[in-house]
Amino acid sequence: MSDRDTLFSAPIDKLGDWTFDERVAEVFPDMIQRSVPGYSNIISMIGMLAERFVTPDSQVYDLGCSLGAATLSVRRNIKAPGCTIIAVDNSPAMVERCRRHIDAFRADTPVNVIEADIRDIAIENASLVVLNFTLQFLDPPARLQLLEKIWQGLKPGGALVLSEKFSFEDAEVGELLFNMHHDFKRANGYSELEISQKRSMLENVMLTDSVETHKARLKQAGFSHAELWFQCFNFGSLVALK
């Protein structure tokens, strides 16, 4: 088990922008579990999608892999031989821990953990690409470009899993789901102060889109099929098919 996330439990004088630094990496499993409703379900189901979509001698990309939770779920479930998983993150603290985490388990499928910006890497011969709560941290103009690159790197029949925090076009529903998410955080032991300090830090760096915006952008990138396969409050996951 990782350390408990108490990073924002005391008042912070100057709240800067959110970063995935050493302190966040240290408590990340506890933080994401207590912050993202449905996170562990999504991780398990990514394994099921891997079993279905990963084809022999292809590559799987986990973009914004953090500590490698999705990578491990994929690796546990791949049945096809000759595959490689490429896990990418630009946070040195995450990458260092991710490598240790992945080395702690033995499996047939090799994992290449790369410290890089996901906008700079090549995507080739992919049967599955995972963007699990990562696209929301990219500059909005860079989002379409990344999806286009993913579409080009996917083999026919390949899939993209895109999990995100959503905004909503219907303001009333948006407010309800936002409040339900806060109830979820409170129920998981976060105080009002922790919730509000984290929210301010994320404000400038995590810009959320609606499901409609995601679907339209996926279509624009070339994906002819895209649908929500999971949602809990204002968090969810889409699958897009080439």
Ligand SMILES: C[S@@+](CC[C@H](N)C(=O)[O-])C[C@H]1O[C@@H](n2cnc3c(N)ncnc32)[C@H](O)[C@@H]1O
């Ligand atoms: C919310 S976390 C992802 C959680 C992870 N996918 C999982 O399933 O546990 C977002 C991650 O994306 C990484 N990230 C954000 N922007 C990135 C970029 N441009 N290139 C590479 N990694 C990025 C962050 O460092 C962070 O580790």
Ligand SMILES: O=C(O)C(=O)C[C@]1(C(=O)O)C=C[C@@H](O)C=C1
């Ligand atoms: O919206 C929030 O409160 C969140 O904590 C969301 C979120 C995310 O969706 O990635 C933001 C940062 C942390 O990495 C974990 C969860």
